[in-house]
Amino acid sequence: QAGLSWITVLKKRENFRDAFDHFDYHKIATYDEKKIESLLQNSGIIRNKLKILSAISNAKYFIEIQNEFGSFRKYIWGFVNENSIKNNFKTSSEYPVKTPLSETISKDLISRGFKFVGATIIYAFMQASGMVNDHLESCFRYLEV
The missing domain is CATH 1.10.340.30 (Hypothetical protein; domain 2)
Incomplete structure (x- = not known):
């Protein structure tokens, strides 16, 4: 989590894991508006819309890199x-x-x-x-x- 203290993120780690499907990038890459809205309402995580949207787009780019490099x-x-x-x-x-x-x-x-x-x-x-x-x-x- 850019711009945040590590301790803040670590205290919410399990909430993030649950909210983001155990960090399954294939699932994250498919998040839709409904899922985004549920994340924005989740008080157990840091609810920064730009960071949530970047997690989704980064998951897509992560897959692109896998496809390009193996x-x-x-x-x-x-x-x-x-x-x-x-x-x-x-x-x-x-x-x-x-x-x-x-x-x-x-x-x-x-x-x-x-x-x-x-x-x-x-x-x-x-x-x-x-x-x-x-x-x-x-x-x-x-x-x-």
Whole structure:
């Protein structure tokens, strides 16, 4: 959720999962006005119409990328040549919020029609998906990722 604190989103995670059909992008891509209206009335989620509409259109573009590349994974990991970027941070103050690569990916997604996929959100995705290893060198997981 662009522009919101992670804690706000995490507190509503299960409500989002239920409201958005367990994040089934095939279903989300087919949402109609009736479903949109029900989402806008759902007090358990963040009811921003632009973000709801972008989730629907992004699901459609996600499917287009799958059709073009064979999978979203092939598309997204192509930006790192199928290899995780391993950073060598000593302290968490060294963590960037975005990088030139996350800016490149963001621009590519936006050129394909995606919304709310800025460089900061893309960098968070890169961390979560393992495209970039930002574990501190002192972390037990650093060598495992």
